[in-house]
Amino acid sequence: MENKILKMSADINAPAEAVWDVLVKDELNRQWYAAFSEGSHAETDWQQGSRVIFTDDSKRGVTGILTTVEPYKIIYIDYDGEVVNGQAELNSQDAMVGAHESYVLAHKNGVTHLDVELGVPDEYAEMMEEMWKKALPILKQLAENLNK
DSSP states (O other): OOEEEEEEEEEESSOHHHHHHHHHOHHHHHHHHTTTSTTOEEESOOOTTOEEEEEOTTSOEEEEEEEEEETTTEEEEEEEEEEETTEEESSOTTOOTTOEEEEEEEEETTEEEEEEEEEEEHHHHHHHHHHHHHHHHHHHHHHHHHTO
16 A cells, blocks of 8 residues: 655744644544544644554544654654544554654744645545645644634
8 A cells, every 4th residue: 555645834923832732632632633533633642652543433443653742842653553432453454554644833933834744545645735735724824723
């Protein structure tokens, strides 16, 4: 199964700390995760080496390891499984092995530049690209509103 790399970015009129909060705080990230699926949320402590489980109201989703976490700078996730009926399945045929996601923040002159990269199986690339087109503006607005 081949992976396609999707890259998105946004300039956000907020400090890196506000953008970081929108990425990792449950009450904030649920708002932009909803662009992917209703009820989407992350179960993790956002610490390097920890497991992260993304699920939605249907109890389906993906799971992976937070391989790099540098507060206010970077989050890198290596996906290694899927979630079915609320249970992580690491050896499933549909596991997104080799898929990854990263968030890189760079703050300069009151603006935080956010780069998002997603490596997903080709069959999911178009769908994920459309979802990100909805999610990224919400993420940006949330961070900018925190800064007011």
